[in-house]
Amino acid sequence: MVRRNRTDIEDKNAIYHIIGKGVEGAAIFTDDVDRNKFVQLLQKMVNFHKVHLFSYVLMDTHFHLLLKTEEANLSQAMQFLNSSYAHWFNYKHMRKGHLFQDRYKSYLILNFQYLLNISSYINLNPVEAGMVDASEPEKYKWGSFRYFISQKDAPPWLKITEFLQLCEISTNEFINFIKKNSFEKNKKIDILLNEITNFNQATLPKNIDYILAKADKYFGNINTNKNLRNLLIFVLVKEGYKITEIARLFHITRQSVLNINNKMQKNIESDPLFSLWLSNIKISLLS
Numbered sequence: 001m002v003r004r005n006r007t008d009i010e011d012k013n014a015i016y017h018i019i020g021k022g023v024e025g026a027a028i029f030t031d032d033v034d035r036n037k038f039v040q041l042l043q044k045m046v047n048f049h050k051v052h053l054f055s056y057v058l059m060d061t062h063f064h065l066l067l068k069t070e071e072a073n074l075s076q077a078m079q080f081l082n083s084s085y086a087h088w089f090n091y092k093h094m095r096k097g098h099l100f101q102d103r104y105k106s107y108l109i110l111n112f113q114y115l116l117n118i119s120s121y122i123n124l125n126p127v128e129a130g131m132v133d134a135s136e137p138e139k140y141k142w143g144s145f146r147y148f149i150s151q152k153d154a155p156p157w158l159k160i161t162e163f164l165q166l167c168e169i170s171t172n173e174f175i176n177f178i179k180k181n182s183f184e185k186n187k188k189i190d191i192l193l194n195e196i197t198n199f200n201q202a203t204l205p206k207n208i209d210y211i212l213a214k215a216d217k218y219f220g221n222i223n224t225n226k227n228l229r230n231l232l233i234f235v236l237v238k239e240g241y242k243i244t245e246i247a248r249l250f251h252i253t254r255q256s257v258l259n260i261n262n263k264m265q266k267n268i269e270s271d272p273l274f275s276l277w278l279s280n281i282k283i284s285l286l287s
Contacts, residue, residue: 010072015054015109015166017118018065020082021101027060028099034089035142038063041084046157049077054163055119057143059129064122066115068159078104107227110219114280116167116174120181121276127182128272134182148175208241208249214285231274231281233257234264 022028029035035058042065046053050070057064069077086099109115126132126140133139138146147154148171154160164174215222215232222229229250236246237257247254267274 010069010074012072013068013070014072014074015066015068015115016074017107017109017122018067018078019062019105019107020065020078021062021105023098023101025061026099028062028085028089029058029060029142030093032141034092037088038085039142041081041088043155043157044084045077045081049073049080051077052159052162053144053157054115054159054166055122055144056158057122057125057140059125064125066109066119066122066163068162074106078106108225111280112167114219115163116169116177117276117280119163119167120178121273123178124182135179137178137182145178148178208236208245211236211285212249215281219281227274227277228281230260230264231277232285233260234268235278235281235285237261 020028029038038058042053042056045051046067050073052068052070053065054068055064055066082100082104089099090096107118109118123143123145124137126143127134127137131140137143138149140146144158147158148160151160151171160171164171167174169177211232212222215228219225219228222232233246233250237243238261243254243257247257250257252260264274268278
């Protein structure tokens with residue numbers, strides 16, 4: 001299959017969740033000098049490429065960004081950030097070769113509830129990693145959440161007010177939302193899986209076409225979002241819809257449906273981001 005060019009899905013005023021990872025899980029930040037340099041370059045990217053940055057967090061082996069592009073230039077902006085930092089990092093650490101795994105992952109945000117939840121996921125990465133206490137996620141220095149607590153210290157290139165307006169939420173409501181989610185980080189993912197498996201069939205829309213239409217309305221075209229498509233297939237299988245009917249509507253084979261179902265089960269159990277997406281699908285499409 002021919003790989004789609006990233007520019008094919010870039011647009012003006014589009015909102016993205018960006019993930020950049022070190023090659024083979026290697027650390028991309030070894031000390032605060034590295035992190036400070038990345039933040040400096042992040043500021044330059046925001047200013048030069050007209051990017052509105054809503055949330056960010058720097059971990060040892062990866063980083064997360066939540067941003068909006070004024071122009072259809074995500075690839076250019078991220079190329080500047082990643083290549084500039086990789087060049088500086090390699091020079092500082094006297095190394096050669098690739099620093100980042102592939103280029104980066106980008107997920108288009110088409111739902112403001114999803115935007116709010118992704119911001120929570122990003123800001124709570126340090127809690128998930130045990131780097132700060134669940135009661136004080138704002139204590140992590142290399143993330144954006146602390147600036148929501150103390151906005152007078154926030155850099156002007158972090159668009160806190162715009163983000164809150166998009167989510168239609170106040171500062172205090174957002175802080176409470178993050179804090180509440182922080183305390184729930186220890187819940188097992190299988191609770192969510194059990195909820196979906198045991199969901200009352202009588203309350204579900206019976207027509208798969210209806211669910212797909214809602215997915216298109218709330219999340220966008222499933223044909224250009226592979227993760228969304230696969231999670232939808234997973235949900236439909238768990239809800240007891242016929243495998244052959246799912247295969248027909250998604251234009252794939254019956255075996256492909258089963259393979260996707262097994263793959264998503266493993267992803268949900270191992271990656272909190274997939275469980276977050278699954279929760280959003282359940283709330284938006286099955287209620």
